[in-house]
Amino acid sequence: MARRIIHIDLDAFFVSVEQALNPELKGKPVVVGGRPDRRGVVASASYEARKFGLYAGMPLATASRLCPRATFIEGGFAKYREASKRFMAILADFSPFLEPMGLDEAYLDATGFESIHGSVHQMATKIKQRIQDELGLHASVGIAGCKVVAKVASELSKPDGLLEVASGNERSFLAPLPIAKLPGVGEKTERILRGSGINTVGQLSLMPLSALKNHFGAYGELLHRYANGIDNREVEPPSAAKSISRETTFGKDTGDRTLLKATLRYLGERVGNTLRQRGEHARCVTLKLRYADFTTITRRHTLSQTTDSDQAIFDTGLMLLQKELSPGKQPVRLIGIGVSNLVEGGRQLDMLDSSAQRQEQLNKAIDRIRNRYGFTAIQTGRTLPLKDIFPENEGGYTLHTPSLSR
Ligand code: TTP
Numbered sequence: 001m002a003r004r005i006i007h008i009d010l011d012a013f014f015v016s017v018e019q020a021l022n023p024e025l026k027g028k029p030v031v032v033g034g035r036p037d038r039r040g041v042v043a044s045a046s047y048e049a050r051k052f053g054l055y056a057g058m059p060l061a062t063a064s065r066l067c068p069r070a071t072f073i074e075g076g077f078a079k080y081r082e083a084s085k086r087f088m089a090i091l092a093d094f095s096p097f098l099e100p101m102g103l104d105e106a107y108l109d110a111t112g113f114e115s116i117h118g119s120v121h122q123m124a125t126k127i128k129q130r131i132q133d134e135l136g137l138h139a140s141v142g143i144a145g146c147k148v149v150a151k152v153a154s155e156l157s158k159p160d161g162l163l164e165v166a167s168g169n170e171r172s173f174l175a176p177l178p179i180a181k182l183p184g185v186g187e188k189t190e191r192i193l194r195g196s197g198i199n200t201v202g203q204l205s206l207m208p209l210s211a212l213k214n215h216f217g218a219y220g221e222l223l224h225r226y227a228n229g230i231d232n233r234e235v236e237p238p239s240a241a242k243s244i245s246r247e248t249t250f251g252k253d254t255g256d257r258t259l260l261k262a263t264l265r266y267l268g269e270r271v272g273n274t275l276r277q278r279g280e281h282a283r284c285v286t287l288k289l290r291y292a293d294f295t296t297i298t299r300r301h302t303l304s305q306t307t308d309s310d311q312a313i314f315d316t317g318l319m320l321l322q323k324e325l326s327p328g329k330q331p332v333r334l335i336g337i338g339v340s341n342l343v344e345g346g347r348q349l350d351m352l353d354s355s356a357q358r359q360e361q362l363n364k365a366i367d368r369i370r371n372r373y374g375f376t377a378i379q380t381g382r383t384l385p386l387k388d389i390f391p392e393n394e395g396g397y398t399l400h401t402p403s404l405s406r
């Protein structure tokens with residue numbers, strides 16, 4: 001099924017928030033960034049100010065020379081963060097497949113949402129309307145079969161625009177555009193490409209992949225795909241995209257089960273500590289092993305309930321480890337444990353389950369001590385064997401990979 005991706009970006013965001021709060025500024029050249037007699041640059045310029053050649057990044061002094069009658073505002077980040085939160089909340093009402101990109105920009109996967117809203121175009125119109133009604137802001141929207149084309153479309157539609165690229169037309173839509181319009185093409189790349197006579201995305205799309213790879217390496221491949229309107233990146237809601245993992249390589253390959261378990265416990269506790277610091281729960285636990293001959297395996301287990309407990313992370317890791325360890329196996333070179341499918345907050349503890357409550361309280365107490373005095377300030381029984389093996393350093397064990405001191 002062809003995907004339908006929406007890219008949405010608010011117009012002159014900082015300035016528009018100021019204008020919504022102070023309607024006297026509407027329809028006028030306005031700059032957020034600071035007073036013109038100060039050092040500093042334009043953060044956001046209203047479209048009226050852009051007519052005078054003002055743009056983000058321009059020194060304030062230059063801006064005031066080009067447009068002396070513009071209103072210059074210092075701005076306040078708290079206002080923009082608040083507006084951003086409300087903007088994202090509106091988007092979340094339309095699709096759970098939402099990937100915020102900074103404060104005023106997001107991707108939504110609207111595949112299959114036609115039936116709810118009539119069409120994705122109508123869905124986008126409703127989103128724009130709500131943003132205008134509730135926040136007093138204008139948004140520009142691009143709709144296409146992939147992220148990169150949707151982004152180009154929204155940019156092209158500004159201000160207050162809505163541009164849909166029909167399925168299958170991605171390549172021909174991009175072809176006439178100057179290469180600088182393609183995300184990923186910065187000033188330097190633009191210069192190099194123009195130097196070889198490549199001025200449009202269409203010309204870039206016709207360059208042989210091998211030539212681009214020779215010139216730009218892996219980045220050349222990306223350019224080739226984007227220029228051809230190909231972009232398989234998913235819209236990734238932040239929590240689903242995240243994972244936390246810790247791993248280490250042993251100084252000497254080992255088959256010692258006590259050492260393997262103790263290291264797994266230690267790594268698992270580091271993972272759990274980070275998870276709790278972020279206020280998240282995990283649904284999946286992954287074990288990673290690399291054997292002496294560099295064969296690497298990962299084994300994953302999905303839990304029936306999300307967790308942030310060291311014990312649950314370790315128990316699951318241990319269960320996976322025990323399945324892998326058999327007398328005939330090679331010694332282990334590297335061991336790692338990670339969690340994924342993270343959700344904010346996670347489940348409410350079952351209040352009847354007093355052992356789960358005790359676990360939670362224990363984890364919290366351990367975290368408090370460790371966050372204050374260092375990781376090795378308190379030991380769980382399982383990690384004690386590590387004391388004899390690894391030197392301690394700055395409140396943690398010095399193992400053989402830097403990732404452990406993270
Ligand atoms: P943008 O979306 O790039 O710019 P914009 O919303 O002001 O204008 P447009 O209509 O072209 O989207 O950035 C969003 C906000 O981020 C912008 O309002 C201010 C801030 N910002 C900076 O502080 N510095 C910068 O250099 C840029 C580009 C943006």
Ligand code: MG
Nearest residue numbers: 009010011104
């Ligand atoms: Mg914007």
